[in-house]
Every structure is written in C-alpha cells, then in structure tokens.
Amino acid sequence: MTETQVVTYGEALGQAYREEMLRDENVYLIGEDVGRWGSLYRSSKGLLAQFGPKRVKDAPLSEAAIAGCAVGSAAMGMRPIAEIMYIDFITIAMDQIVNHAAKWYQLSNGKVKMPIVFRTQGGAGRRNSSQHSQSLENWFVNIPGLVVVMPSSPYEIKGLLKSAVRDNNPVMFIEHKSLYFAKEEIPIEEYLIPLGVANVKREGSDVTVIATSWMVSFAINAAEQLQKEGISCEVIDPRTLWPLDKETILRSVEKTKHCVVVTEAPAEGGWSAEAAAVVFEGCFQLLKKPVTRVTGMRTGIPYGSVLEMQVIPNEEKIVKAIRNLLNK
Amino acid sequence: MTETQVVTYGEALGQAYREEMLRDENVYLIGEDVGRWGSLYRSSKGLLAQFGPKRVKDAPLSEAAIAGCAVGSAAMGMRPIAEIMYIDFITIAMDQIVNHAAKWYQLSNGKVKMPIVFRTQGGAGRRNSSQHSQSLENWFVNIPGLVVVMPSSPYEIKGLLKSAVRDNNPVMFIEHKSLYFAKEEIPIEEYLIPLGVANVKREGSDVTVIATSWMVSFAINAAEQLQKEGISCEVIDPRTLWPLDKETILRSVEKTKHCVVVTEAPAEGGWSAEAAAVVFEGCFQLLKKPVTRVTGMRTGIPYGSVLEMQVIPNEEKIVKAIRNLLNK
Amino acid sequence: MNTVTQLTLYNKMVLLRHFDDMCRKLKMEDLIWSGYHPYTGQEAVAAGCCSQLKQDDCLLGNHRSHCHAVAKGTSVRAMLAEMMGRQSGVSGGLGGAMQFIHAENNLFCGSIVGSNIPLAAGMGMAFKDQQSHRVVMCMFGDGGSNTGSFHEGLNLAALWKLPVIYILENNQFAEAMPVAESVACSPLSKRARSYDLEEITVDGNDVVAVYNAVARAISKARAGEGTSLIEVLTYRIRGHYMGDPEETYRTKEEVDKWKEKDPIKLCRSQLLANGVAANELDEMESMIVKELHEDKSWVLQQPFATFEQAVRHVWIPLEQ
Amino acid sequence: MNTVTQLTLYNKMVLLRHFDDMCRKLKMEDLIWSGYHPYTGQEAVAAGCCSQLKQDDCLLGNHRSHCHAVAKGTSVRAMLAEMMGRQSGVSGGLGGAMQFIHAENNLFCGSIVGSNIPLAAGMGMAFKDQQSHRVVMCMFGDGGSNTGSFHEGLNLAALWKLPVIYILENNQFAEAMPVAESVACSPLSKRARSYDLEEITVDGNDVVAVYNAVARAISKARAGEGTSLIEVLTYRIRGHYMGDPEETYRTKEEVDKWKEKDPIKLCRSQLLANGVAANELDEMESMIVKELHEDKSWVLQQPFATFEQAVRHVWIPLEQ
C-alpha cells in the first residue's frame, strides 16, 4: 500500500504547484497576492520564497491584464497558472479567456498552443453575499476551446491540477471556497488524475447522483443517510465538466435507471441542464422517471450561513429529492 | 384588419426606439456610434437628429463604461437602452451586467429598480470569423435577476423591444446580425409583445421544433419542406429564454410527442440543454423518443459563408434530424 | 476653517473610530459574518469627504465603506444591522459588510473593486441630464486605480463633464500589495492628466485639508464645471481584513510611524490650540461611545433577514 | 537617416498603398469576405514601426492590420490568401481580414479593440523572463486607448519594465467617433504619464520621424530598459470600412486637407531632393505592382479552407 498523508484542499493544491513548478521551469504563477500572501486561502504559501518573484508573480489589481498576460506568455512558451481570486471577478477577464485563450489555437491553424490554467474559486458558504459567491462554471462549458474542471476534494485537486498544468489547452480550473479547509488522506507519492474522466465516488444500485464540486460531499452524506433506509445511491463526480465522461455516467444510469443531478448554480441555463440532457439522451429507454435537478435557487446568494444554505442544495434537499424520485 | 407595412428587422427596431423615446423622456440610447452612424446596422438612424445628443449618446470605445453608465443612470430614474455592438464585446461588460445590474434590486432589498435594456447582437452569417460571431445567450439565462430575449423577426423585435423598455428588470436583448435585413409585414399601429410568452410560429402535429433567433427561419423552412413529405411540424419560438414559457412548449410536445431543439450555440452548456431538460422533465411519459438537439458545432466560427453554414444548423440538418427522430 | 466645522469633523472622526473598533469586536465575536475591512487611521477621509454630501447626492463606496456610509449620514444602527444580517439593515440584511445599498440615502457600496467608477459616471450623467444640482462622490483605493474600470469611467466622466468627485483613497496597499509595486506612477494623481483633470494630492490624515479640497470639487460639480479626481494620501493602520498576515508585506515600524500621524490626534491638537477645552472633547466622546453601545444593544434585538426576503426581490414579475 | 534606408521605407509604403488598393477592389468584388478596414494614408506608421522588427520579435495588431502584417515581413501572398479564405493564408484561411495569426512570423492580430495591449505585456514578460532580447510591438488606435485593457496592460508593462513598444496609431477616428469627443485628453501621449513613461507624439505621416522614434524605443526595449508608448499622429483617409457613411462625421474638405500630407508624397519629395531619380522610384513602383498582380493571380488559384480544418484545431485531445 502507498503511504498517505492527511492534507487540506489548500495544501494539496500547494503540493501540486510545487511539484509542477519543480518539474517544469516554464510553469509560473500569476495573480493578486499569490506571492506575499500565498493567495487568499494560503494555497501558494511559501512558493515565493522557494521559487522567487519570476515564478510567483504578484500582479496589480487588474484581472484583464492577468488573464491577458497569461495568454500572451503562453503563446511564447510559458505555462501560466493564472489566479482570479473570486470567480465573480472573472467577469472582468472574460474577453481574454473567451476571445483569445479559447480561440488562438484554431486561429493559428493549430500552431499556437495555449497551455494555461485559469484557477479561480466560486460558490457560497463563506458568507460573502451575492458578489462573492456565484457559480458561473457553465459559461465556460459552452465555449469551444476550453476545458472545464471542478475539483471536489483534496485528492482530486492535487491530481487534477497537475494534469491541468500539463495539458496544452486552456483549462478553467474552478475550485470551491468552502472546500479549502476540507481534509482528506491522499498518497504521498506523486499521482495524476486524468482530465475527462469521472469518478464514481460511491457505488450504488438504486439511483445515480451526479454532483459537482462542493455538492459532492452533500451527495455522499445524503447517500449515507439513505443507505440506512435501504436506498442505495451511486454518487458520481464528473470532475471535468467538459469534456464530459458520458460513458461512466450512462453506464451508471443504465444500472440504476434513476438519476439526480446536484449543482450549486441555479437550474435555468446551468450545467445541471446539460447533465440532465445527456442522461435523457443516452438512457431514455431505461430511465424509470425523469432526471431530477437539485440546484441553487434563482436568487443572488444572500448574506449569512442560514440563508445561504436555504438557497443552495444541502443534504436534506438531496435526500428528499431522491426519496421523491424513488417514491419512498 | 389592421393596416400593415413591410419593414426590415433594423427598421422595426428603429420604430420601436422612436415610439418609446417619444412616449417616455427617460428613455435614452447609449453605445458606440449609435448616434452619428445610427448604429452599425443603422437601426437608430435619424434618432440623433430627432432627439439630440442627450437622448442618443455616442460613447467612447469603453464597453464597461457603457454598461456601468446604464446601471448608474437607471438607479437614478433613467431608462437606458445600452448597445454593445457585438455580443463578443459583452465579455468586457460582464461585471457591470452580472455583478451590478442583476444584483442591485435584491441588494437594495427591492428599492432600486434596474429598467435597462442591454441590446446586442450575436451569431454567424456575416463572415466575420470567430471573434465576431458567437452565441453567448445562455450565460445570461443562468444569472438570477436578468431577463433574456432573442427576437427572431421584424415583427418580434419591434413588439419585444417596446416591452423590454417598459420592463423594470435588466433585460438582455440579443439580436441576430443575419436578421437586420430580413423583411416582414407588421402592423402600422402600435403593438407590444409581452415578455415571457412563446410564439407558436407554425402549427403542426408530428413534432415540436423549438428554435431561437435566426434558427427560427431555418426551422420554418425545414417545416415547409417536410410538409411536402407529409410530416407536420409545429415550430415554437420561445422569444424569451428566461422566464421561459414552459406551458406553451409542453402543451405542444404533449400533442406531438416528439421534440427537436435548434440553437446556433454549441450544445454543451448551451441553452439547448435547458430547453431539452425542460421538455424531458415535463413530458417524460409522453415523449416517444429523446429530444434531439440540433446545434452549432463545438468550434469557433470559421471564416466565410461556406464554412459558417457547415458548423451551424441549417435547413438540411434540421430536416435530417426530424426525419431521423420520426424514423422517416 | 472655523472651529465649529472642525469640531463637527472631529466628532465625526471620533465616532468612526469607535464605530470601527466596535465592528472589529463584533467580527471577532462572529456577529459580523462577511469579510470585514477595518478603517482605523483613515477617518479623516470619510469625515472630510463623505460628510459634505447631502442626502440626495450619491455616494459610491467599495468593500471598505462602513465608515463612508456613516459619514454620509446613514445611521450607525442601519449600518450595524446590515453587517449583522438584520432586517433593519440598509439592505435588509441581505448584503453584509462588503456590499450594501441604502437607497434612501443614495448610498451604493459594492465589493467588486473599481466597478463603482463607471457606475458613478452613470449617476452623474443622470443628474446632468436631469439638470439637477445633485452630485456624485465615488470612493476607491490605490488598487482600484489599476482597474480597467477606473480608466473607462474616468474618461467618460471627464469627457462629458459629469458632476462626479472621484476620491482616490490611497492607503498604500491593495491587500498585501504595496502601492509602489502596483501603480506605475507616483504620485497617483498624475493619472488625472489622462483625462485633462487637475492633478490633486492632499494629506489624507489632515481632515481640514481633505475637507477644503473636496469642498472645492463639490462646488465645481454643482456649478456644472465637471469632474474632479482627488488623491487622498493616508495609511491603512490595520490589516486588510481581520487575520491578515501583515508581516508578509510590512514592518511594525512602518505602521508605528504612521500611527504618529493619526488624523484624530492631529485634529485634536489643532482644536486645543484653537482654544477648545479638552474636557469638552472628552465629554462629546463619552456621549458618542454611550450612544454607540445603545445602538449595538438595539441591533442585537433586531430580527435576522429571512428566506422570504432573499427570494422576494430577485426580479420584478413581468406584467402581461 | 541615410537614403538607402529611406528608399526601403518608401518602397514599403508604396507596396502597402498598392496592396491596400488591391484589397479594396477584392472586397468590392466580394473576394474578401469579412469587414475590411482600409489603410490609405497611414502607411508611414506600418512602414516606420513594424518593418523594424525581426522575425522573432512579436507584433500584435488589430482589426486594421493587413499592412502592419506585410510591413513585419509576412508575405503578401500569405496575407491575401488569408483575407480570401484560402488554406495558404496565415491562419489557414480561418481568420479573414480582421483577425489572423501568423505563428512563424510571431504576428497576432485580433478584432477585439484594446485586448492586444495586455496580450503584448504577456509576451514581453515571457521574453524578459526568458532573458531573450526579443521585443514586442503592439499597434492600437485612439479608440483602443479608451479601453480598460489599455490601462491595465500599460500599467503592468510599465511596472514590470517589459520590452514592449506600444504604438498608439491616432488616425483621428474610432469608426465615426472623432478623437476629440472620445478621448478626454490631448495630445493622447499625455496618457503615458499614468505609467511614468515618456510622453511622445510624432508626426505619423513622416516616415523618418516615425522610424527614428520607434528605433529608439526598440533599442531601449532590447537593452532591458523597458516599455515605451508612442503616439503616432495620422489620418484615416478612407472610411472606417467600405461603405462607411463618412458624411455623418466629417467633411470632404477635412479629408482633402489631410490628403495634402500624404506620407508617400512627402517621402518621395525628400528622396528626390536627396538626389534619387524619379524614374528609379517609378520603376520600383512598377515592379511592386507587377509582383502584386502575380501574387493575386497565385492566390486566386489556391484552395479554400476546409471544414476539416475548421473542426480540427478547436482543442488538443486530452492525453490519458
């Protein structure tokens, strides 16, 4: 058996940084306070001291410039990891990501690669209200040229970030602010998690629960609770929203014949619709009931833990949806 | 019978402007070259002369400022129509739209209204390649607080714009660049089209085709062609993507038991997934076959008419999809 | 400046200092939930700028605006209640400490740095077109001056001669980023030149200097003479937020040096020199503190914001 | 400047003029499909700036960059082919006239105004970190100088002393918008002050003046002395695009006045004064025209870009 360590999501991220920066000197970090502070959640703590200011760049408060810098330098052979502190601020960097990073490989007729990781974090759970808590991942899923990853735990974030850094596509790497202090046992030895491969977090036979990011843990808890009632849930973390590992998902639904999708983002126009459509399209004959979407409500995230948890999915809501679906 | 006139999409838009600006002096236009030029497609031609520079504001090349100006002035009682020349440039205005326009009504606990129309145009068909041809509408559907409208013809654009201007929510009003010179007979008399109500463009009994924006005309043509083969298509233009008129759509699918969704945007993460999910959820028992999505391919829009039409849906692709669906 | 005015400003600063101290405690007790950004040491800016506005003038703040708000005339109660998630807060308790709107007082604060700069232009534009004499004030930091929004907003406001007073509150840091390493020019007021505005830098720890510079700018704006940009030099005495690892970017010595220039101390010694009695000042301060505690007690009794509120005002149902 | 260099620049300008004329015809014949933005009258800028770059230096252009591209050394054939949607175009025919990348020549042109300014900073940063002596040049207009991207990009480049030469090609208009009504300062080079850069404005119709100013900036950048911003004053003689209703924003008289200052005429008269024979110039010009026609004939034979190309390079399939 491999040796293990218990680390937080933030620490696992830091390890991934360090390993990849040691492996490839073209990898560098850029963002607001990624150096001195070591990033808001301290995930890059110590890197400035270890690698110096060329490799760990504290940028001015200029999201468009950070993203543009990443694209320009990637075209010249660097492998930037560009941090946008909150996904809410990515609204300021969209032009560089959508019109340039996602387009240059094609526009150069396949000659200019864009090995960029745009790291950011979204979601609720830290009581910072509607301008600091959004779930905007589906914007990127609809943009050809981008890969979209959402790591749901320390194990995932480390292996996925390492793969994202090595990938030659622009990767949107969307973390969750409520996960940075989550702990998990992970291998000490180096490991990678391939992009585009879903993770069956928990096997089960009655219903397939597809959950992303923070929602994975709620889904697992719901599954544990339902287990006691004799309901067996299979929980799948797609990990990569695009390209999506449809095979793993469909294989599961073929078995369970029931499906629930859980996302923090609101339903309308969100990724839950994409997941539901994929399942409907792929398992139409086998599905016993319509896919249920358990999602954030159509509201700005209000202030405070109590209200936050009332407008996004939680264990209880997932349990209820599954019971409903299975008529139990 | 009401008297009619034949107008282009651009002219119909101009009429809507003029009528609303005469009706309410708080309505004003802001954007790049909306005044002197009368906008890229001349939809606001003559307005500067008629209403003067206070009501028709030529702004500097500053999309974030244009959007910010709209939000700020709306909070002080004005009713801006803010034009972003191409939807591709809305990437620069996203912060103002998503973090402010969509949030202030809630953030003011219901006290500050945001009666703004953000007008822009998207899509392919004018051979301007990947940075000037995108279909980004679904981004806005996923943002609580925004209304999203896509007018598909001269009749629609006039009636919908007038309602959008009178609405007290921020409305994303997404036109299509390939429609500005499309002509249609419309009433001379004033009329409004309510937001949130779908339009059954053509009745039919075998399949429901939900199509948006430019795609509506392709769907109609496909329907006409299939009619000759004895296939009867009902074509629905949702007009408002959010709030969506689910009732009209579901009523139709209950009748036809088959559904095709046609959008120019790529499938993954796009609005076609939302439409498909809504139909699956609402008509699961009745549907004979899975909803088919006919969408733009996952690629940047390439240069030139031939390639453009190869990567987005057209009449032929829609016909084929419907035949497939009905096994004909 | 006459002594009465200065006394008013002094009392305002004292209120803000105690208010901020109280908020820090509330944050430590987890009664304020969101990120909280202390204001210690910058009181002369809020007092010297924001207190000059009338109720129907607009004030746009940022993530560090609880003191701007109170200086503008929003009550301590409504502000405390907001930060503590109560229905009687300015945003009904839906916003928190980093973002809130107090519609009645024309106060708009958001947590996206720089975005308020174009928003202020839009409000100014409305006032100009409405031929009112209302003005707009917009507070942002050295960090904010590096945003694209700064440039687009200032250009538009200056171009159209809008009645907006932009206050660049240079407190030397944007989070852990020292101004010299993030802004490519010095002083920051040089940036006014890009918009053909006057280049103005004032000592932000001298409330009288701030007041006078801003008073001129407000008169100009009211008179239809357009936009101003004023750099106000001050220092953020405390961390960016509570728990900020300050040692990563500055020394205790530097902080201590700036503590010497405390705006309240400076103003107090001027007042004493002008013959105001120390015990008069102390009495006022006691009253302020007493009232603050009453405000806090009141707020602690207030009901929290509700789920119904959170879903009620997302949008306005369509008329059909 | 010696006569040989000036002669080279003259010939380059003549080439660009004829190239642009040919493109306009091709656009009218609908052989160029996308928006096409003529360059007439601005040739001294492309020739004076872009032709000084080496192949491994980067050039970032915008929507009006077909002449920048050719001045940088991209062949007329590859450029024409691109605009006409042929596989042998710089972007394989996938880009068109407003956006293209010629990877081998380090040429990157896009149609989102202003976005190239931060992109150029990124390339400059790579060069600096790689300790190469490569430099970056970035072309944008008066309109571009009003974007948030301008401010964020210039600040970053100047702050980090990146080897980037920013050319503000002020041709007096952004579409129908006259510069005086869109940029709040004049001259535009004042904006350099926001980044503590030198304020430089040169006559953009005098190719020698442009060349010399840019040569200095390039040497500085290669020597590690950082960023420059140069405003080049010129005039857009033709419409923003073909079919532009120019009467809505300028008079024929204004255009005629500027035609007097034609950069090619000016340069020619200087060359003649320096003893170059008129017939020598005319002969060169004939050769240029002849070659251009050969290029066009060649391009017309080239195959169009294909569907396979359009879907092949969207992304790089994951390695698993």
Ligand SMILES: Cc1ncc(C[n+]2csc(CCOP(=O)(O)OP(=O)(O)O)c2C)c(N)n1
């Ligand atoms: C657009 C944006 N980028 C980043 C942040 C994160 N952030 C919050 S405050 C801050 C520093 C702001 O510095 P400054 O403008 O000088 O104001 P100060 O905090 O010093 O008052 C940063 C980077 C943000 N809120 N918005």
Ligand SMILES: Cc1ncc(C[n+]2csc(CCOP(=O)(O)OP(=O)(O)O)c2C)c(N)n1
């Ligand atoms: C971000 C953005 N906004 C608007 C446009 C539409 N547009 C294309 S060219 C142009 C004017 C550009 O003016 P300038 O930068 O001065 O360059 P010029 O055309 O004069 O060469 C505009 C507004 C665009 N392409 N990108």
Ligand SMILES: [Mg+2]
């Ligand atoms: Mg600061």
Ligand SMILES: [Mg+2]
């Ligand atoms: Mg120009």
